[in-house]
Amino acid sequence: MLRRLLATSALLTIALGTAAFAGATPAARAVDACRVPDTAPLWVDYGEGPVKPDTRAVLAKLGVVVATSGTKIPANFRKKGAATTYFVIHLPKLVGQPSAPADPATMPAVADALYARAAASTACATPWIALNELFGSSLPTPWSPTNAQYRANILALIQRLAAHGAHPVLFANGNPSFAGDAAAWWQQVGQAGAIAYEAYFDARKISTLGSLLGNRRVRLGMRRTLASFVAAGVPSSRLGLVLGFHSGLIAGAGGRQGLQPREAWLRVVKWETLAASEVAADMHLGSIWMWGWGTFGAGSVDPDKPAAACVSLWTRNQALCNAPTVGGAAFNPSLTEGQIVLPAGVACNLFGSRRIRSADITQLAAFTGDRGSALDTLFGRIVFRNRVQVGNDQVLAVEQQSIARNFGGDRNAYIAALTQAHVSVGFARNLIRDELKRRAIPAILAAAGSDQAPYDWQASLLTTEARTMICLRDELPGGSDIRTDDNRYVPIVPLLTRLPFLFDDTTPPTAPESGPAAIGKAVQLSWRAPIDPDVAGFEVLRSTTPGGVYTRLNARLLILENFTDTTAPAGVTSYYVVRAVDTSGNESDPSPELAATPG
Numbered sequence: 277m278l279r280r281l282l283a284t285s286a287l288l289t290i291a292l293g294t295a296a297f298a299g300a301t302p303a304a305r306a307v308d309a310c311r312v313p314d315t316a317p318l319w320v321d322y323g324e325g326p327v328k329p330d331t332r333a334v335l336a337k338l339g340v341v342v343a344t345s346g347t348k349i350p351a352n353f354r355k356k357g358a359a360t361t362y363f364v365i366h367l368p369k370l371v372g373q374p375s376a377p378a379d380p381a382t383m384p385a386v387a388d389a390l391y392a393r394a395a396a397s398t399a400c401a402t403p404w405i406a407l408n409e410l411f412g413s414s415l416p417t418p419w420s421p422t423n424a425q426y427r428a429n430i431l432a433l434i435q436r437l438a439a440h441g442a443h444p445v446l447f448a449n450g451n452p453s454f455a456g457d458a459a460a461w462w463q464q465v466g467q468a469g470a471i472a473y474e475a476y477f478d479a480r481k482i483s484t485l486g487s488l489l490g491n492r493r494v495r496l497g498m499r500r501t502l503a504s505f506v507a508a509g510v511p512s513s514r515l516g517l518v519l520g521f522h523s524g525l526i527a528g529a530g531g532r533q534g535l536q537p538r539e540a541w542l543r544v545v546k547w548e549t550l551a552a553s554e555v556a557a558d559m560h561l562g563s564i565w566m567w568g569w570g571t572f573g574a575g576s577v578d579p580d581k582p583a584a585a586c587v588s589l590w591t592r593n594q595a596l597c598n599a600p601t602v603g604g605a606a607f608n609p610s611l612t613e614g615q616i617v618l619p620a621g622v623a624c625n626l627f628g629s630r631r632i633r634s635a636d637i638t639q640l641a642a643f644t645g646d647r648g649s650a651l652d653t654l655f656g657r658i659v660f661r662n663r664v665q666v667g668n669d670q671v672l673a674v675e676q677q678s679i680a681r682n683f684g685g686d687r688n689a690y691i692a693a694l695t696q697a698h699v700s701v702g703f704a705r706n707l708i709r710d711e712l713k714r715r716a717i718p719a720i721l722a723a724a725g726s727d728q729a730p731y732d733w734q735a736s737l738l739t740t741e742a743r744t745m746i747c748l749r750d751e752l753p754g755g756s757d758i759r760t761d762d763n764r765y766v767p768i769v770p771l772l773t774r775l776p777f778l779f780d781d782t783t784p785p786t787a788p789e790s791g792p793a794a795i796g797k798a799v800q801l802s803w804r805a806p807i808d809p810d811v812a813g814f815e816v817l818r819s820t821t822p823g824g825v826y827t828r829l830n831a832r833l834l835i836l837e838n839f840t841d842t843t844a845p846a847g848v849t850s851y852y853v854v855r856a857v858d859t860s861g862n863e864s865d866p867s868p869e870l871a872a873t874p875g
Contacts, residue, residue: 310400311359312341317516317556318563319592320361320404321585325349326570334585335569339596343406343565350397361404362394371433374412377426387436394442402441406565407434409447409474417456427461434469444469445563447518449476452501454508466510472565473501475552476520476530479544483535487547487614488744489762494551495750496758502559512559517552521545521568521588523578531568538580539606542599545584546608549591550615558749616746624651624747630658634748643699648755649769655753656734656768657710659741664713664720674708674778675701682777697775707771708778711859714768715809731768731805735835738766754835765835770812773861781860785811788837788854790867797846799872802838803854810858818844819851822869826853833857841874849873 308314321335323342332349335342338357344350350360364370370386372378378386394403410430415423430446437444448471454462465471475498482490498517506512522531535541552564569585571577578584583602590599591611600609618625623634632654640650675690683689694704717730726733742753742764750756754764772779786806794800805811813833817826818841829841844850850873853866 307359309402310361310398310404311354312361312404313359316513316563317553317561318404319566320406320563321566321588322363322569323349323353323358323360324363324365324570326572328571328581330582331569331585334582334589334597337596339593340589343404345393345397347397351399354399360398361406362397363406363408364390365408367407367409367430368411371429372426374415374420374423374426377422377429380425380429380432383429383432384436387433388440390433391437391440391442402443404443404445405437406472407444407446409449413448413450413452416453417458419457431461431464431468434465438468445472445516445565446470447472447474447565449474452504454504459508462505463509466505466514470514470516470562471505471510472516472518472563473498473505474518474520474567475501476518477548478530478533479535479541480533482544482547483540485762488746490544491547491551491614492750492752493758493762494548495555496756498551498555499559499750499756500758502555502561506559513562515559515561516563516565517556517561518565518567519548519552519588521548521566521584522570522576523568523581524572524576526575532578537606538583539603539608541580542583542587542603543608545587546591546599546611547614549588550611553592554616616748616750618746618748623751624655624745624753626655626658626741626746627744630661632658632747643697643703643774644769644771647751649767649771651747651751652753652766653710653769653771655742655745655766656738657706659738660710660713660734663737664716666709666712666716670712671705671708674712675705678778678780681780693777694775699775704775704778707775711772711779711810714859717809718807729805729807729811730809731811732837734768735765739763742766767833767835768812768859770833770857770859770861772859776860779860781810781858782862784862785856785858785864787865788814788856788867790852790854790870793852793870793872795872795874797842797875799841799844799850799852799874800838801841801852801854801870801872803867805837806856806864808856808858810860811856812859813857814839815855815857815863816841817853817855817866819853820848822851822871824851826866844872844874846874 306313306315312318318341320341320343323332323335323344336353336356336358341359341361342353343361343363345363353360370390394405395401412423434444434446446465446469477494482494485493502515505515520530525534532541556564566588569581586597586602587599589596600607621633622631623637624632636654637647637650640653641647644650679685679687679690691701694701717733721728721733745752752764754766785808788803788806791802801816813835816829816839818829819826849871852870855866856864
């Protein structure tokens with residue numbers, strides 16, 4: 277009976293809203309039985325009782341979806357044209373906590389009662405239900421018996437809600453663990469419902485970084501955790517984001533964090549909304565939830581909440597609010613600053629109209645074996661294009677020397693060798709030019725009176741230039757991971773190891789010069805790059821006995837001239853050496869051995 281009454285109520289609500297929808301675009305009319313848009317991503321704004329009337333007035337309009345509970349407030353939102361979802365702010369009251377789970381026998385009744393409340397609140401038989409929030413997301417497996425039961429309770433709740441026809445969405449924060457049984461649990465949650473990750477950022481830090489790096493950091497932060505969910509087997513369509521626009525000064529909680537002036541805060545709200553929209557489009561996310569419009573005590577009082585809500589609405593749909601007017605003359609209305617805006621066919625753009633085409637990355641990746649190495653190589657090529665000059669005659673001379681030395685002067689045999697390696701003559705000439713440029717760096721440094729190692733000169737230049745790079749999906753030189761210093765450290769890819777006959781270089785580089793180790797719970801090593809111009813990176817090796825059998829600790833060549841060994845056994849002396857590796861794959865002699873005993 278309840279389901280029939282709700283279905284009838286939903287139909288009546290839709291009928292009453294027909295006039296309001298008459299002037300809407302076709303996309304705006306694509307809604308489900310709850311008047312919730314059935315296109316992804318679904319944007320939902322927090323609109324519970326703690327949201328003050330002035331902010332509610334901003335949200336209460338056609339085209340907005342709000343998350344509420346009870347019946348009076350959501351009914352008022354719907355009268356104004358907004359759609360409503362249901363919000364559970366205290367999930368532990370239903371399922372318990374990791375240390376004290378609720379009785380699993382109560383879960384069916386709890387789920388049934390929650391569904392009834394949500395259906396009544398939304399006046400719809402298929403409500404969206406936000407579950408705030410999972411506790412202990414980072415707890416490693418094997419889980420304790422109480423935590424395992426707590427997780428089972430949440431899963432049972434979600435599965436029963438879905439069986440009623442609801443759309444449950446579990447909020448999760450922190451650094452979720454996916455090891456062991458956790459991955460299967462996340463998969464099951466994603467099969468029955470959805471997961472929204474709370475991506476909260478400190479607005480002061482984002483504002484200080486500026487438009488390019490600030491937006492990049494937000495996008496990378498979102499992408500990193502979402503990619504972990506996908507890797508664990510959760511479909512991206514069952515994932516979402518929760519953005520934090522709260523105002524309280526709580527350390528580590530993100531949000532405004534006292535950012536002033538007002539226009540700086542509104543600008544960050546715009547950036548985070550744009551970033552979520554970009555990531556959602558790239559990853560095909562299902563939903564984006566906006567948290568922070570409520571006022572919870574004196575610490576979160578903020579007269580700028582209505583303006584911030586308006587900016588967020590306007591950023592994703594300019595018809596929803598007039599942010600340029602509300603924001604004032606100092607508000608920056610650009611929707612492209614710091615965003616990924618590239619011409620068709622271009623994968624990356626470096627300031628100064630230096631571009632890397634998507635087709636070039638794909639072509640080179642067929643040789644390198646991965647897109648990252650291909651991008652790093654092409655990036656280095658455009659960075660050094662006008663900084664180091666190498667003439668065509670020099671390239672052709674190396675080519676002729678290779679033909680004479682390795683193929684008895686037979687050019688056809690040389691071309692056959694390139695064909696076997698799946699590359700062209702032009703491709704090989706580009707590799708020759710890259711290497712000759714590296715070998716010309718010492719003369720450039722000498723002319724400038726610099727004693728800097730060529731490797732350091734290259735690494736510093738690549739890092740500097742990479743800061744201003746814009747790439748599709750943030751697939752950036754140096755990898756797409758996020759670092760605390762916001763720098764991108766781009767490797768020198770040793771591609772000559774795949775075509776050794778181009779130079780026949782068998783001369784190893786000089787051994788690195790080790791520095792003193794910093795010893796605590798981990799061992800922090802440092803060294804200086806040798807003066808050889810073709811150094812590509814470094815290896816760190818450890819032994820349990822002096823001069824014993826060494827084990828390499830780094831899976832890939834190290835770019836930076838430092839390394840922290842967090843796996844060394846405590847209280848036991850370990851012995852370290854460092855080797856330099858050049859672009860032809862030659863390894864140097866080991867550096868002088870260094871002994872260290874972590875605490």
